[in-house]
Amino acid sequence: MQRKTRSPSMSRRAALLLAIAATATASTGAWAQAWPTKPVRLVVGYSAGGGVDAMARLLAPRLSAVLGQQVVVENRTGAAGLIAGDTVARAAPDGYTLMLGDSSLLIAQHLQPRMSFDPIKSFTPVAGVFTLPLVIVVNNDVPAKTPAEFVKLLRDQPGRFSYATSGVGTVHHLGFEMLKAKARSFVVHIPYRGASQIVPDVMSGQVPIGVVSATSAIAQARAGKLRALAVMNPVKLAGAEDIAPLSDALPGFSAVPRLYVLAPTGTPAPIVDKLSDALRTVMDAPDIAQVSAQQGAVPAYMPAGPLAADIVRESAEWGKVIREQGITAQ
Structure with missing residues (x-):
């Protein structure tokens, strides 16, 4: 069999393409190494003074110190974070526009099918930073005093009780719907x-x-004005170890809002890596747990790779709850 040989023009073309690719890679790496050269926006989908905003304002000055450039918190309120999500999804993928997103984005895609962006495909996960534990509180006349007694009470008396949350489609709401299903x-x-x-x-x-x-529950519970019955994440809260996890009665139960930093899809990997490492440094600070606890948050750093997989898993879990419980946007 006669062996084909490449023509000189084909060899030159291949070499030229390789050279262009190498130059592009080198220039991208150099650009990313220089990043940031100007202030970085950290977009928040909620108004100033709220829990997510408070954590953004905790992160921003610390992240500024690590990066050597100012990180500015920008509030884009409305539609439970969807306006902020749209803003960041449409931003240039250059590392200068980020979002402090939360679990509500993953829930929204199952309740708002006409969203302008996809919370998984439109972003590059950078790092997980905090969880915001939730507490089930009850009136002092409710007879249950432990998670096991509470689950039994709901199971034995269906339809007798009502529960309040901060809105349809929140983790508060879907977490209790998970409880209803399991009970x-x-x-x-x-x-x-x-x-x-x-x-x-x-x-x-x-x-x-x-x-x-947790911050809304604990002070009133300690004053005896209501009962903090259970935390909805599977571990006890530092400083409130007397509140048992709901998982004591329902093994494996976990429903906790999570906060993570996101960048627009297409953001260069070296910038994402640099950001993730900077956030790790911030979250490793000795006082971060104590300071964040004042806002009811728990440090929960997760690097970009594992976070990307975990976001997909979390989205699927919320979608399952919504379908099984027949939840619709109202």
Whole structure:
């Protein structure tokens, strides 16, 4: 068999393509190494003063110190974070526009099929940073005092109780729907606008059960005005070890909002790596746990690679809850 040989023109073309690719790779690497050369935006989908905003403002100055450039928090409120998500998804993938996203983005795609972006495909995960533990609180007249007693109460008396959360499609809501499914019970959901309305109504008995952030629950529980019955993540909270995890009664149960830093899809890998390493440095600070605990948050650093896989898993889990419980946007 006669062996084909490459023509000189083909060899020159191949060499030229290799040279172009090598030059592009080198220039991208050099550009990424110089990044950042100007301030970085950290977009938040909620108003100033809220839990996610508070964590962004905790991260920003510390991340600025590590990167050597100012990180500016920008609030793009509305549509439960979707306006902020759209802003970042459309931004140039150059590392100068980031988002402090949360689990609500992953839930929204199952309730809002006409979203302008895909929360998985439109972003490059950079790093997981915090969780925001939730607590089930009950009126003092509710007889259950432990997670096991609470699950039994719901199971034995379906339809008797109602529960309040900060809205349809929140982790608060879907977490309790998971509880209902596992307890094989029926409890009426009453959506509120936030913990500032839920807590007083639980104390007065207007609604017997509420799902709120740890900071909203603990102070009133310690004052004896309501009972903090269970945390919805599988580990006890530092400083509130007397509140048992719901997983004591329902093994493996976990429903906790997570916060992660996202970049637009297409952001160069060297920049993502540099950002992820910078966030690791921030999250390794000796005081980060104590400072974040004041906002009801728990440090939960996760590098970019594992986070990407975990976001896909979390999205699938919320989608399953929504389908099985027949939840629709209202």
